[in-house]
Amino acid sequence: MRFLAIALLLGAFLGAKTPPALLDIAQKIQTTMATATATTSPEDDLSSDDAVINSLPTIQKLGLEFFNQVPPLQEFNPRDEQEAHFVGWLKNFEMLHLFALIAGYTADPDKKPPLSQVINDYLKVLDFIYGPLIEAHKQGLDLNAYIKALRTLPSDPKSWDDTVHYFTANRQVKPKPMLPVQAFFKDFKIVELAYRLIKGGDTQALLGELLSWGYANTYAINNLGFESNGGDAVDTKDYQKLYAPYYAQYGVRLAEFLYESYYYTFDDPLSRPQLNIPTLQKHPQLCFKPKYLRQKFKQACLDILQKGTYKTQTIEDYFKIIGYLQTIPLVNVDNSPCLAHNAQGKLQKFKSKNPFCVALQNGL
Structure with missing residues (x-):
């Protein structure tokens, strides 16, 4: 409530x-x-x-x-x-x-x-x-x-x-x-x-x-x-x-x-190139703004986050590779807080009913 x-x-x-x-x-x-x-x-x-x-x-x-x-x-x-x-x-x-x-x-x-x-x-x-x-x-x-x-x-x-x-x-x-x-x-x-x-x-x-x-x-x-x-x-x-x-x-x-949001413009049947699931696996941060994706890619994002099918071993490895949590001290999913580093340097998970945030948190 x-x-x-x-x-x-x-x-x-x-x-x-x-x-x-x-x-x-x-x-x-x-x-x-x-x-x-x-x-x-x-x-x-x-x-x-x-x-x-x-x-x-x-x-x-x-x-x-x-x-x-x-x-x-x-x-x-x-x-x-x-x-x-x-x-x-x-x-x-x-x-x-x-x-x-x-x-x-x-x-x-x-x-x-x-x-x-x-x-x-x-x-x-x-x-x-x-x-x-x-x-x-x-x-x-x-x-x-x-x-x-x-x-x-x-x-x-x-x-x-x-x-x-x-x-x-x-x-x-x-x-x-x-x-x-x-x-x-x-x-x-x-x-x-x-x-x-x-x-x-x-x-x-x-x-x-x-x-x-x-x-x-x-x-x-x-x-x-x-x-x-x-x-x-x-x-x-x-x-x-x-x-x-x-x-x-x-x-x-x-x-x-x-950051890399030009990929959303590829989610168009008439676009060349077109967005595809391997791109989402390689750039999973695109799944943090699922409202900009069509339903089939929203579902793909849930599968990627839930099953951990990234191109790197874990989402944490991905974050380290691109320095995401160093550049983005508060990670949001569809403009709602999801993850942050606390004062001890550990990941803090925020309460969320957003399925994409929950999937991201469960994958950590």
């Missing part, structure tokens, strides 16, 4: 409508930004504009109010001071993304997509990036050990430039809704937005959101002590240095989603 309740909560949270309380706060932030920038032009330096600077305490207060009401983050309850520090800084980090998105919407004369979609898409990003971690933490994950693992991982989003470009260039323009790979390309748009949030720079996501960093950078310069890189610009590397664990968290989730 507990997992059903969580699923229903997330289903409602990620539904078509943005939670009214969060949309109301976002609208207040947008109104504040619009008022402060009413007499500015896109080329102006916001960091020296008195109206913008005077608005920063207001948008900071509203930003904290926003994140304190995001449902998954409300369940991220720290157990000690170090965990509380991580959760608090997470909200400060994500506030920059929220401001960049709302400022982009404010600067867009067409106001498309509408603010409700901008916020809803961003909430989906938050759920994708942090949802499995929060659930694992609720089930006993040692967050401090996890943070320690994050600090050893790369945090530069540029490492995913080529992969994101590949899926952007090769996404199916004419949808084939009968194929599960369409679910992959739908989710890819959320992942692409997440990628653009940490890549930095004024840009536009596939979903349509504009990102404008002038306001967020001005907030960082005036309220967080960042140095100006010329006007209202902040060097992305400065953000990466201060918020390294959070960039690494984004990187981990990008890795889980994108």
Whole structure:
């Protein structure tokens, strides 16, 4: 019942409508930004504009109010001071993304997509990036050990430039809704937005959101002590240095989603080459996202995980070969936590009703 309740909560949270309380706060932030920038032009330096600077305490207060009401983050309850520090800084980090998105919407004369979609898409990003971690933490994950693992991982989003470009260039323009790979390309748009949030720079996501960093950078310069890189610009590397664990968290989730995922595009009767069972045996991590596979390959994945018919002796050997558990400190199956290394270096198995996760756990 507990997992059903969580699923229903997330289903409602990620539904078509943005939670009214969060949309109301976002609208207040947008109104504040619009008022402060009413007499500015896109080329102006916001960091020296008195109206913008005077608005920063207001948008900071509203930003904290926003994140304190995001449902998954409300369940991220720290157990000690170090965990509380991580959760608090997470909200400060994500506030920059929220401001960049709302400022982009404010600067867009067409106001498309509408603010409700901008916020809803961003909430989906938050759920994708942090949802499995929060659930694992609720089930006993040692967050401090996890943070320690994050600090050893790369945090530069540029490492995913080529992969994101590949899926952007090769996404199916004419949808084939009968194929599960369409679910992959739908989710890819959320992942692409997440990628653009940490890549930095004024840009536009596939979903349509504009990102404008002038306001967020001005907030960082005036309220967080960042140095100006010329006007209202902040060097992305400065953000990466201060918020390294959070960039690494984004990187981990990008890795889980994108690593060798081009194989899902081969699960198409018209594809050349086509996906086959030997490929799944050679790359069993494809079975960790079974919703992107047709039924016959889902069944093949269950057989592979249950019977241990990998190309290596055991799934642990496979993990060692590709360094999966070193790169992915929390292994998720269909965005639900399944495995992690605990503080003692031993595998921790999380409660799951997902048959693919259960099969994976039983094979260890």
